[in-house]
Amino acid sequence: MKSESSFAPEVLTFGCRLNTYESEVIRRNATTAGLKNTVIVNTCAVTAEAERQARQAIRRTRRKHPDAHIIVTGCAAQISPRAFSAMPEVDQILGNMEKLDPAYFEVSRRERVRVNDIMSVTEATTHMVGRFDGRARAFVQIQNGCNHRCTFCIIPFGRGNSRSVPIADVLTESQQLVALGYQEIVLTGVDIASYGRDLPGEPSLGTLIRQLLRAEPKLARLRLSSLDPAAIDEELWSSLQSEPRLMPHLHFSIQAGDDLILKRMKRRHNRSKVMDCCARARALRPGVTLGADLIAGFPTETDVMFNRTLALVQECELSFLHVFPFSPRENTAAARMPMVPTEIRRARAAQ
Numbered sequence: 548m549k550s551e552s553s554f555a556p557e558v559l560t561f562g563c564r565l566n567t568y569e570s571e572v573i574r575r576n577a578t579t580a581g582l583k584n585t586v587i588v589n590t591c592a593v594t595a596e597a598e599r600q601a602r603q604a605i606r607r608t609r610r611k612h613p614d615a616h617i618i619v620t621g622c623a624a625q626i627s628p629r630a631f632s633a634m635p636e637v638d639q640i641l642g643n644m645e646k647l648d649p650a651y652f653e654v655s656r657r658e659r660v661r662v663n664d665i666m667s668v669t670e671a672t673t674h675m676v677g678r679f680d681g682r683a684r685a686f687v688q689i690q691n692g693c694n695h696r697c698t699f700c701i702i703p704f705g706r707g708n709s710r711s712v713p714i715a716d717v718l719t720e721s722q723q724l725v726a727l728g729y730q731e732i733v734l735t736g737v738d739i740a741s742y743g744r745d746l747p748g749e750p751s752l753g754t755l756i757r758q759l760l761r762a763e764p765k766l767a768r769l770r771l772s773s774l775d776p777a778a779i780d781e782e783l784w785s786s787l788q789s790e791p792r793l794m795p796h797l798h799f800s801i802q803a804g805d806d807l808i809l810k811r812m813k814r815r816h817n818r819s820k821v822m823d824c825c826a827r828a829r830a831l832r833p834g835v836t837l838g839a840d841l842i843a844g845f846p847t848e849t850d851v852m853f854n855r856t857l858a859l860v861q862e863c864e865l866s867f868l869h870v871f872p873f874s875p876r877e878n879t880a881a882a883r884m885p886m887v888p889t890e891i892r893r894a895r896a897a898q
């Protein structure tokens with residue numbers, strides 16, 4: 548049987564904008580290492596469906612490239628390396644820190660599984676990504692990890708605790724991207740509203756925004772990834788009002804519109820806080836577009852509770868929704884709570 552022709556490293560990306568950013572770091576590292584016939588799957592672990600899609604992609608990749616070297620990384624690989632190691636299609640597994648280290652892409656370092664303790668990581672660094680293939684906007688990582696332990700969420704175990712990229716490094720990377728021709732930058736991370744609390748002086752996200760826009764007058768547009776409504780700082784609100792280059796689009800990590808469900812989720816905001824944030828955003832920036840992440844069918848959610856979430860969407864005039872049916876994640880508190888039937892979860896998410 549004739550072997551397939553050689554091809555440059557391919558990266559398949561699942562999940563969030565931070566993964567999109569990191570996939571460009573992975574692509575650069577694999578290319579610099581001179582890898583050929585290699586496919587790297589950068590996985591997501593937010594839901595069981597995200598993991599299922601990654602496994603499907605791995606099997607599909609093996610059928611398409613029977614001789615390829617397949618590397619699996621990302622949050623799902625960090626959390627469940629044994630599960631992916633058990634797949635015969637997989638050649639190598641790298642954790643979420645290892646995937647960003649060029650050394651682990653050298654052929655001489657090809658250990659079958661290399662996943663270290665993510666909770667031991669205490670710093671975030673920039674990777675100076677120079678390009679984003681096929682994209683008009685660039686992504687800049689400003690933060691990683693999360694210190695909160697929402698009962699439904701497994702991501703802290705894939706990303707570790709919250710850590711921020713120093714302002715000077717964010718400015719340097721942003722200036723390089725603008726010099727390369729990018730007119731729009733998206734600030735991304737796991738919990739960007741917590742930005743700066745681990746840095747000297749505890750600069751806020753709003754402080755970073757101010758300094759970035761001041762330092763780079765040629766940047767046309769600045770966007771933010773998802774915000775925790777419980778942690779939006781005053782300088783960010785001020786920037787929304789006074790900085791026209793900060794795009795009039797905010798996406799809130801709301802998850803539910805019923806206070807008891809929010810409490811069971813261990814969220815730090817309530818329904819009233821969400822409504823206040825939406826009202827304040829519109830008062831400061833008329834015409835602002837608001838979006839939200841929502842979970843449908845969280846354990847113990849009744850029809851009445853769900854209807855409160857629907858009402859919140861209407862009352863806050865949320866235009867863009869990312870809605871997920873609840874997906875129990877192993878070793879999370881919510882996975883041990885009384886479940887809403889799967890068909891009801893799906894039906895609510897479809898509304």
